[in-house]
Amino acid sequence: MYPTAVVGGGDYHFSIGSVEAFERKLDEAQRELGIPSHERIPVAYHDEVSAFSYLLNFGPTLLFAGVLFYLSRRAGGGSSSSGGIFSIGKSRAKMFNKDTDVKVKFKDVAGMDEAKQEIMEFVSFLKEPARYEKLGAKIPRGAILSGPPGTGKTLLAKATAGEANVPFFSVSGSEFVEMFVGVGSSRVRDLFASAKKNAPSIVFIDEIDAIGKARGKRGSLGGNDERENTLNQLLVEMDGFGTQEHVVVLAGTNRPDVLDSALMRPGRFDRHITIDRPDVGGRKGIFKVHLGPLKLSKNLPETDTFAEKLAVLTPGFSGADIANVCNESALHAARNSHEAIEESDFESAIERVIVGLERKSRLLSPDEKKTVAYHEAGHAICGWFLEHADPLLKVSIIPRGVGALGYAQYLPPDRYLLSTPQMLDRICMTLGGRVSEEIFFGAENITTGAQDDLQKITRMAFEAVANYGMNTVVGPVSYGGAQASGESWQKPFSEKTGEMLDAEVRKMIVNAHQRTTDLLTKHKEDVEKVAKLLLEKEVITREDMIDLLGHRPFANRKDAMDKWLDENRSRERSAPPPLEAPGEPTPAPAASPLPEQPRL
The missing domain is CATH 1.20.58.760 (Peptidase M41)
Structure with missing residues (x-):
């Protein structure tokens, strides 16, 4: 401690070891000097604490408040206007505006004619519900779109919303599952409340197997209980009291075999629509859709013929693979400074999708x-x-x-x-x-x-x-x-x-x-x-x-491929011969009886 003494107008600072010892020695000194008690030097104490000490005392409280604020921001999606931690039970489904956001139509979806025909009833019912209701028909509650990855399940659901011209709610199945108990059920309730408020509407749950797996097969751990509660709430919303609103639920999954039987029964998901990889005709239609925006070389055949050839050369390709081929061909053309996309660009793109990039650095002996x-x-x-x-x-x-x-x-x-x-x-x-x-x-x-x-x-x-x-x-x-x-x-x-x-x-x-x-x-x-x-x-x-x-x-x-080669040769044989310039001799016939075909 550093007391201050004022003597004769000056300040003197000195250090003491103990307050009690200082006061005792001061009294002894004044007594020896014979100073009367009313004239003795008064001693007063003033506490001085630094700002750092205050922060050190309140540090744990401030740290705890900061952690709560961070969790609130994270639970609310990082937005202060979303309600913070109190909005954690709100649905995270994104609503697409029927006039501006959803512009995909059935004409933009190729290679799945049977699936489009099956799902067209949903569009007709949402557009003209009275035509069905006067006959006593009820709107189908929903449809499961199942198939391999990349076959266009999400695209078909979006096209359904675009054709029906109704609000479209899109959400992933994993967004219902949180570490907080009861959040999944709350989000399901909020999702269907929003859909009913904007009815007629379409709800699309992508990867529904995240919450729709069969119940009671792997014990009753905490995470499993929360997922089952979310599934139970979804079952109630799809087929419980008060289900007269015109809300259609579409769901996409790659694993329909693991879904709960209660979810798959009629009355909830009435239609089970399987979307498989397209055949040759389907691949041709998909290529025609994706070739439209591309700048193709004038040396290529007409779009219909070229799309047919590409469809023949890509067996087993899904819609996503075909879109990747068209994009890779454009990238290859730009990489090689082509003015337009040529046949060799499609050739390289197909090979890259099938077997990977060419390894020019790997030289074989x-x-x-x-x-x-x-x-x-x-x-x-x-x-x-x-x-x-x-x-x-x-x-x-x-x-x-x-x-x-x-x-x-x-x-x-x-x-x-x-x-x-x-x-x-x-x-x-x-x-x-x-x-x-x-x-x-x-x-x-x-x-x-x-x-x-x-x-x-x-x-x-x-x-x-x-x-x-x-x-x-x-x-x-x-x-x-x-x-x-x-x-x-x-x-x-x-x-x-x-x-x-x-x-x-x-x-x-x-x-x-x-x-x-x-x-x-x-x-x-x-x-x-x-x-x-x-x-x-x-x-x-x-x-x-x-x-x-x-x-x-x-x-x-x-x-x-054999049929396409035969048809192509027939077309070349039946094509009219080129006009000869006057005075020029007729060229000699080629040695080969068949013209050389373009190779891809």
Whole structure:
């Protein structure tokens, strides 16, 4: 402590150790000096505390208040006008204005004609409800849009709102689930209250499996209870008291098999609309939609014809894949300073979507390049001379993607069933690369390039034996295949049955290996032709295969690519010859009877 003494008009500062000791010594000194008590020096104390000490005392309180404010802002979405933590039970669904935000129409959605026809009733009812109600009909409560990713479920829901010209509420299923108890149920109530206030309206819940999974299968933990409470509130809102408002609920999911049966029953989701990957006609329509905004080269065929060719070249593509191809082609054209998008840009875009970016930095040695060429030639010959195999579309030995040193692209038909001969031919075609290496380089010089092929054929053979009942020894039984035995801790068959399955799978693959060896030994010269052409050009197409080997020896197995080539040649033959300038000699006919086709 530092007291201050005022003596003779001056200030003196000195330090003391203790207040009691200071007062005692001061009294003793004044007593010794004989100073009367009324004249003794008075002692007064003044407390002086710094601002830092005040902050230190109130620090914990301020810190706690700051944490509460941060949680309030975060729960309210970061907006001070949203009510903060008190608005955590409000729905986060985004409402799209029917006049400005939702501009998608059914004409912008291609490749799903059956789904559009199925969902058109919702549009008609929302536009003219009296026409149905006078006959006693009730509006369907909702529809489940299910299908693989990228097939256009969200786009179809938005087009429904655009056609119906009604308010459209969009929300994700995961936005109902929070760490706070009761928030999901509160948000469901608020969502339907907003939809009823703006009725007629459409509510779209994307990825509904986040809250709609079957109840009571995985115990009753806290998180599971909260999700089930949210699902229960959704069930009540969709089919409880007071459900006469014109509110349609659309939901999208990739996993309809895990949804609760109470959610899927009529009266809640009346329609189950499956949106699958488009066929050739559907892909053509989707390409026509996405080719519209692009600046295409004048050297390309007309849009209808070019869209048909692109549809043929992209089997199994979803709508999102097709949109990605069109966007990648425009990016490739801009990257190469093209004035318009050319056919080569679409060619590169399709290859990039299928097998990845070309790895120009990965240079193969001559021996490796030769091995890859004969490997891919083996695949190509098997696909060409096996009746039920998928016909070859393109084969390349240019490294692409992460680990692909070469690839063979096939054109599988739109097939929904797979017979035993078809599966065996597919196994033989997949084994073609490994067998070709054994024939031309010896069994002792085989490489690791066939690892992916071996995994595929092992999986196919196991499915045929253990799941599809295609084996006479095992019999017509199904153990769920590789997926069931891999997900469960306990296999659905005994150890003895497992040994029998392993033996039959090995037997099927060994027989297919011998059959492939016999086929490629018979067509050894054709394999060499294809391999040498691959080493020369690095990429060969269906047209090159026809020129090299002739048409496939199965006239009844023509696919969409063969039909397109035949139609294109017919169009070129029937086209009028170009006008000759006067005085110029007539050019000699080309040596080849057929004009060279553009390659993609």
